[in-house]
Structures are given as C-alpha cells and as structure tokens.
Amino acid sequence: MTEDELKDHLLQAYPKETEACEWKEFKNLKNSWNSKKGEDVESYISAIANMDGGHLVLGVVDKTLEIVGIQVFGDYAPVNARQRLAGRCSHLDVDVLKIEAFETSDTSKTVWVIHIPKHKPRLPVNAHGMPWQRIDDSLVAMRQDRLDAILAEHLTGVDWSSQIVPTASIADLDAGALRVARDKFKEKNTAQLWKAEVDQWDDKTFLDKSKICSSGGITRTAILLLGKPSAVHFLSPHPAQITWKLDGEERAYEHFGPPFILTTTEIAKRIRNITQRLFPTNQLLGVDIQKYDNLIILEALHNCIAHQDYERCERIIVTETTDRLVFENAGSFIDGTADDYLNGKRTPHKYRNPWLAHAMVEVKMIDTVGYGIHRMTTSQRCRYLPLPDYQKSSKNRVILEVSGRPIDERYSQLLLERSDLDIDTVILLDRVQKKLLITDEAVSRLRKAHLIEGRMPNIHVAASIAEATGTQANYTQAKGLTDDALRTLLIEHMAKLISGTSRPDIDKLLASLLSKSLTGQQTKDKITNLLSSLKRNKILRSEGRGPGARWFHTGKP
Secondary structure (H helix, E strand, C coil), X not given: CCHHHHHHHHHHHCCCCECCEXXXXXXXXXXXXXXXXXXXXXXXXXXXXXXXCEEEEECECCCCCCECCCCECCCCCHHHHHHHHHHHCCCCCCCCCEEEEEECCCCCCEEEEEEECCCECCECCEXXXXXXXXXXXXXXXXXXXXXXXXXXXXXXXXXXXXXXXXXXXXXXXXXXXXXXXXXXXXXXXXXXXXXXXXXXXXXXXXXXXXXXXXXXXXXXXHHHHHECHHHHHHHCCCCCCEEEEECCCCCEEEEECCXXXXXXXXXXXXXXXXXEEECCCCCCCCEEEECCCHHHHHHHHHHHHHHCCHHHCCCEEEEECCCEEXXXXXXXCCCCXXXXXXXXXXXXXXXXXXXXXXXXXXXXCCCCCCHHHHHHHHHHHHCCCCCCECCCCCCCEEEEEEECCXXXXXXXXXXXHCCXXXXXXXXXXXXXXXXXXXXXXXXXXXXXXXXXXXXXXXXXXXXXXXXXXXXXXXXXXXXXXXXXXXXXXXXXXXXXXXXXXXXXXXXXXXXXXXCCCCCHHXXXXXXXXXXXXXXXXXXXXXXXXXXXXEEEECCCC
C-alpha cells in the first residue's frame, strides 16, 4: 500500500494513544529496542502487557502519526525480535505476541505494529528486571496498587463459587429461599418428565440436582443464593453484600446480604420507579412508561452477582440518582466486551464463576447464552430510552448505567415513531446521542439512511428526523444559521451600534449561531469571510488593524 493508504489504515485501526496503544518514532531499532529502561521498546511492551495488552506502532511520529519509517534495523527482524523478547521480558507470552511489518510501495518506508498480549494471570511482565505501567502519557515503574491487583487476579481453572464450605450444613440455608428455588427450578424444567418428582425430593437431592450444592456439600454458591443472613460468616473475608444508595437531594442507603434469590427483589422495591409520559409528534396521545423496567433492575442485579470477582473482597453497589441507576461489581468482562452482547448475537464461552452461573440458570435468575444484556437493550429500546451503557467500566470494575430519562429528545422521539429500525441501527444512534465514536463505515450507513448530519466527530441528527420529531429548534442549534440569516442578523445588529464594535465582540455574537460541528478555526474563517463580503459591498467598514480594529455600519442597506 502507499504511504497515504498506510496512514489511513493506521488511523482507522489505532486512532489515538491509550493505555492499549502507543505510537513511537523509534527510527533506529538498534538503539531503541533494548537501551534506556523506561524509554525503550521492551519497557513499552511490558507496560502495555501489564494492562490489557494492546499495540505498539513503530516508525510514526507521536501525535500526528506522520510516517517516518524505521531507518536502522541493526540485526532486528520480526522473527528474531520475538525470540529476543522471550529472554528479556519475563512472563511475556511470545507465542501470542505478533509483529506486523508494513512497507509503503511509493516511499519504501517500513512501519512495525507489535501486537502485545495481556499478561498471564498473577504474572506481571518485566523489562530490565522490573514491571512497568503507563499512566497518562508517561511510562513509570509499576505502582504497588497495580501490582497488588495483578497478584490477586483470578486463576483459570479455580472456581471460587464451587468451593465447599465444610462447616456449613443445610440448616444454614433459608427455608423460604429453598421454596422459591424449587418453584423456579420446576418452571425452568417444565418439559422434563421428572418435573412431577421435584416436590418429592428431599432438600439434599434437590440441591444436588439443581447444581447448587455438590454431593451433599454446601458450596459458596449455596450460601450466596440461599444462605440465612447469619451464614454470611462462612464466606469471610469475602463480603457477600449489595449496597443500595440513593444519591441526590434525598440521601439514603441500605445493605443487603444472602439469600440473594430473595433480597434482590427487596432491592428492586427500594428504587423509586415513577411513571412518565413521552409525546410522539405523529400521535395525539402520549405514551406512558415506567422510569425503569423491573426486569432490567433484576437482570442487572443478577448479572452483578453472577460475575462478581468475590476474591477481590468488594461489595456490589447500586446507586440511584435522579435520572439513572448505576450498578457496579468487581472484576472485568472475561469474554469479550459489553458491546459484543448488545445485539444478542454473541454467546459467552466462559464465566468467572461457572458453578454459581449454572445454579442461577437452574433457578431462572440468569441465562448462559448471552441474552441478559440483549434483553436489557431491547427493553430500553422498546421504552424509547437510552440503551444500557458500560462506558465507565474499567479493568477491575464493571459499571452499568441504566438511564431512566431521555438524553436527547430527538432519539427518543425517533424510536417512538420508527419501530422499523433494526437493533444495530438503534445501537449506532444511541452512540451518536451519547457523543461516542462510531466507525467510518457506520457513519456512511447512517448518512445514506438520512439519519445523521454534521462533520466527524460532531455528527448529529439529520434535518429530516428533526422535522419528523418536532425538534427543529435543537437541530437548528446543531446545524447553525444559514449564511443569509447570519448576514441579515449582523447587518441589523451593526446598524444599531453608532460607535461601532470590535472584532472579538462580533466573533462572540456569531460563534454561538454557527454550526456546532465547525472547529474553532473554521468558525473564525467563516466570520472573516462574512465580514470581508460586507466590506467589499460597502455595507460595513473598519478603522484600524488587527484585533483592535473597530467595525461600523456605513448606512448602506
């Protein structure tokens, strides 16, 4: 590919520097591969591996992504470079690490993209004998809190939730929770021939059949789902607690523990779930919706329980504000990202707590085919509200925000009136209203459907939708006044100012009326062109030069 094509490819694949992506000029590999600790290639590989893995792009200028190319290779090549890393970067998974080399066809410049895997559980990657991490734009020796987080990570093959609590017995389980579990288990297995036998099973048989207990042993899963409040000490030092907080003008909180099969319903009852009305422009009657769907509340709570990293010794937190619910649980997604599950097409391959997840499926608290997030997405879409949002999640915490009110009225009105939109399109429009990036391909598709307008990254709802949804004022604000309207407004304004005005005052007046998609320089250039036109036509005149010049109306209409 040509240099321009390569630059476009890099900008598309690696649009900005993050903890998972670093651009480095490094024209001389001989001097920059293994040289000054904290500044060389190996240090950056260590830092990126010690987060979630990512990419190191060599041969490009930081910030601009201008391609300069690697000019001195020494004796480094993609194959032997990987071999050398095996000896110098301890714990690095070099079998997964890949080095992708690009050479431009027109300028013969070479760029390497090193694809770096995440560190193995509880094994930080070292360079120069120590682990590194990136903080903002700096590379630093790994901080103790990050090292502690890595050393406390979950080990594959060790299921915390399946472990037997040897001193616990069935007497430590709540009788009411057991009854509910039996009923839910029967609902789950209505098609089974043995369904009628469930009521005849003793507690031990039922608990084993439902995969809550194991061969009569009381598991940690059993304590979480069915345990009496007094049984929580069996899980110490791992807290089994959900904290509900009301955060706003009125403040309150309450802690909830096992049996979670019952107490999640109690948490849902604490949440203020008022009825609100939305008004579509193509109907005479408004549409009444609950602020929150109770099924979403329970789905979110049950997901937190199923996927909590209990070994981090943290509680689950549910925060209720005036316009949203925020659900937080320890740990991260271990199979893909939340966005992968929005449209319901992905099935997870693994769970952090397999035994707990299986038991929750058997008593109808969750499913294991990835439909939970999709159900929440569909519910919000059908209630014309913003989709579930995981954008604030971090490497050690999953944060789900569920909006109880519209963010952009145009989006909600559109969903009210366009039930034909498919879920993938709704997901993209939701990202647009939240000012999140979408791909160039997605932008093109939405433009062709006349759903968006504006310049990247400041795209907004298109005029046709604004007219259909009765939000023309908001659209005009986003698009800006026309040139003729700006011209008329400025002339009328200047005609009233006998002593004239300054260019900064003119800029201040007009900038707020121009399209929000323009950059600062584009706004300034547009105002300059307008003033020049009025000056050529002798409608305005100026005295002085530069920012201190004053502008006057000539009296000419």
